[in-house]
Amino acid sequence: MILEPRIRNNICVNAHPLGCTAQVRTQIQYVKAREKIDGPQKVLVVGASNGYGLAARIVSGFGSGAATIGIGYEKSGSAHRTGTAGWYNIEAFRNEAENEGLEAWNVNRDAFAEETKTDVARLIKEKLGCIDFLVYSIAAPRRMDPETGEIYSSVIKPIGKRFTAKTVDFLTGKVEVVTAEPATTEEVQQTVKVMGGEDWLLWLKKLREADLLAPGFLTVAFSYIGSVHTRALYRDGTIGAAKKDLEQKVVTINRLLAPLGGKALISVNKALVTRASAVIPAVPLYIALLYRVMKAGHLHEGCIAQMYRLYHDHLFSDRPPRVDQKGRIRIDDYEMRPDVQQNVTELWDKVDAGNIRELADIDGLRQEFLRHHGFDMPGIDYTREIDPADL
Numbered sequence: 001m002i003l004e005p006r007i008r009n010n011i012c013v014n015a016h017p018l019g020c021t022a023q024v025r026t027q028i029q030y031v032k033a034r035e036k037i038d039g040p041q042k043v044l045v046v047g048a049s050n051g052y053g054l055a056a057r058i059v060s061g062f063g064s065g066a067a068t069i070g071i072g073y074e075k076s077g078s079a080h081r082t083g084t085a086g087w088y089n090i091e092a093f094r095n096e097a098e099n100e101g102l103e104a105w106n107v108n109r110d111a112f113a114e115e116t117k118t119d120v121a122r123l124i125k126e127k128l129g130c131i132d133f134l135v136y137s138i139a140a141p142r143r144m145d146p147e148t149g150e151i152y153s154s155v156i157k158p159i160g161k162r163f164t165a166k167t168v169d170f171l172t173g174k175v176e177v178v179t180a181e182p183a184t185t186e187e188v189q190q191t192v193k194v195m196g197g198e199d200w201l202l203w204l205k206k207l208r209e210a211d212l213l214a215p216g217f218l219t220v221a222f223s224y225i226g227s228v229h230t231r232a233l234y235r236d237g238t239i240g241a242a243k244k245d246l247e248q249k250v251v252t253i254n255r256l257l258a259p260l261g262g263k264a265l266i267s268v269n270k271a272l273v274t275r276a277s278a279v280i281p282a283v284p285l286y287i288a289l290l291y292r293v294m295k296a297g298h299l300h301e302g303c304i305a306q307m308y309r310l311y312h313d314h315l316f317s318d319r320p321p322r323v324d325q326k327g328r329i330r331i332d333d334y335e336m337r338p339d340v341q342q343n344v345t346e347l348w349d350k351v352d353a354g355n356i357r358e359l360a361d362i363d364g365l366r367q368e369f370l371r372h373h374g375f376d377m378p379g380i381d382y383t384r385e386i387d388p389a390d391l
Contacts, residue, residue, distance in 0.1 A: 002385050003082065005375045007171060010279050012085075012373040017077060018386060019374025020088035021095075026377075027055060027304040028096055031062045034308060039064030039316035040133035042214070044124065046071050046111050046203060048093075049086030050372065051274040052222050053137030055307040057093060060133070063311060067103035067128060069120065070094075071111045073140075077388035085373045103127070111138060112199055114146040117206045124212050131207070132214040136200040136221040139274075143194040146202070154194040156280050157183035158237045165229065165282040166348070168356060170365045175353045178281040183238045195242035197221070197249025204253055204264075217262035219253065220315065221246055222269050225332065227341055229286050229348055230271075239280075247328065265321060267310055267329045272303055273368040286344070288360035289351065290335060293343045295361060299334040302368070306331055 003016050043060040047053040048070030060066040072090045077083035090106045097104035105123060109116040124131055143152050157163075163180045183191070200221050207213050223243045226234050234240055246266070253264040271287050294300040301309070314321040314329050321329050334340065347359045356362060370376040 001388065002383060003388070004382070005370055005373060010170070010284065012369070012375075014082045014373070015085035015088055016374030016377075016380070016382070016386075017082070017088045017388060019371070019377040019380050019382075020085055021092040021374075022377040022380055023371050023374065024054070024058070024089055024092040025096060027058050028062050030304050031059055031308055034063070035312065036065075037063045037311050037316050039311055040066050040218070042066065042128045042131045043068045043133045043135070044071075044120070044131050045069070045135040045137065046200075047135075047137035047139070048072050048106075049074050049084075049090045051137070051139075051272070052269060052303050052307060053135060054089050054093070055303040056135045056137065058304060059307045059311050060135075061093075061097050061102050061104065062100070063308060064316070065102065066133070068097070069105045069107060069123060069128075069131075071107045071109065071116070071120065073110050074108055076108075079387060079389055082388040088374060110144075112140070112143045112146070117203060121206060121210045121212060124207070125210070130212045130214045132217055134203065134207075134217075134219040136203065136219065138195070138199065140194055143199065145193070152190040152193040154191040154242070155183060155187045155238055156233065157181065157187060158232050159183055159188060159241065163233045163237070163281075165233070166285055166351070167282045168285040168288060168360070168362070170284050170288065170362055170369065173353070173356050173362050175285070175351060175356055180233060180281055188238050188241055191238040192242045192245045195239060196245030197247070198245075200246065201249050201253055201256075204256055208256055208260075213257070213260055213262060215260050215262075217257060217260050218315065219257075219262070219264045220267050220310075221264075223247055223266050223328070224271065225268055225336070226271055227286060227336075227344065229344070230280075230282050233282060234280065247326070250327070265315070265323075265329060266327070267314075268332050270301060270306055270332045270335045272306070273365055274303075274372065284365060285351070285360070286348070288356075288362050288365045289344050289347045290340070291361035291364050292347070292359065293340055294334065295364070297340065299337075299340065301334070
């Protein structure tokens with residue numbers, strides 16, 4: 001079949017296998033063109049199929065020469081239906097890694113499930129003996145509690161009061177005002193259960209009890225703070241409550257890792273177009289304006305550049321990681337520069353449907369979104385018929 005992107009409400013419901021392979025290779029080439037990192041050698045990435053998690057696995061493998069295990073919960077392609085972008089991504093990574101002589105295993109399972117943790121622990125013991133680094137990068141709509149079987153669902157809502165702001169449909173360029181009603185107490189609690197730090201802690205408890213963490217073990221999870229334009233919905237909303245819980249779990253995890261001389265860290269990353277961020281109201285408009293400002297200032301970084309800088313400058317540098325007053329690494333530092341935020345605010349106040357293409361990087365936002373799903377990649381013949389089950 002000939003594949004074209006099918007997008008509904010800023011969600012792309014299909015993917016192009018050749019394009020996904022091409023974008024994975026592009027990220028690999030970015031890393032291979034840079035200085036090698038004296039980093040981890042045995043790595044587990046929980047949430048390895050898209051965005052920052054995929055980029056972290058690429059930097060681990062092709063920047064540091066690590067053997068990697070990547071967990072993703074994705075659907076494979078068939079003769080009549082495409083797989084998810086994440087499926088093509090993790091398979092492309094595995095193929096590219098094996099071609100370079102790097103050991104790589106994919107686990108296509110629900111990372112929240114106790115059975116998955118047990119099976120991954122067995123895989124680590126059989127193939128690697130132990131791991132020295134774990135990346136936790138999960139964005140999920142639902143989670144089943146491994147003890148009670150209760151299913152929790154996450155929502156993207158403000159807390160305490162209604163949120164109203166401008167947003168953009170990045171396919172049409174239409175600017176409109178959106179309103180989100182405040183979350184209930186139960187919705188906040190459920191979102192924290194899905195997107196907070198509980199599962200990260202459970203992973204580390206499981207692997208620590210099985211004696212699968214190397215001396216000096218390191219783990220990192222990703223968070224986001226963002227600007228005043230998205231804060232009421234994001235950082236001060238339900239997702240922000242979950243991120244705050246994630247950050248608070250560092251204290252408990254560091255106590256767990258102390259006997260190993262291990263450490264847990266939070267990396268606060270830059271706002272980027274991902275499959276998750278594209279559906280958050282107001283965020284696409286903020287990102288489109290941010291991209292325009294940061295590209296003009298030669299400050300823009302995508303997922304792979306962010307992860308390479310995190311590894312090279314912070315996690316595996318010859319100096320201790322640079323952290324803020326709360327102990328977090330801030331690779332959102334370029335985004336949050338006062339001059340960048342001031343410029344974004346000025347554009348935010350001016351932008352409307354008539355000047356959106358002049359003031360915002362709508363084309364760049366759309367292109368990056370499409371490339372996350374394997375579309376609009378240079379060198380790919382999108383008029384060619386392909387088998388969605390073929391990588």
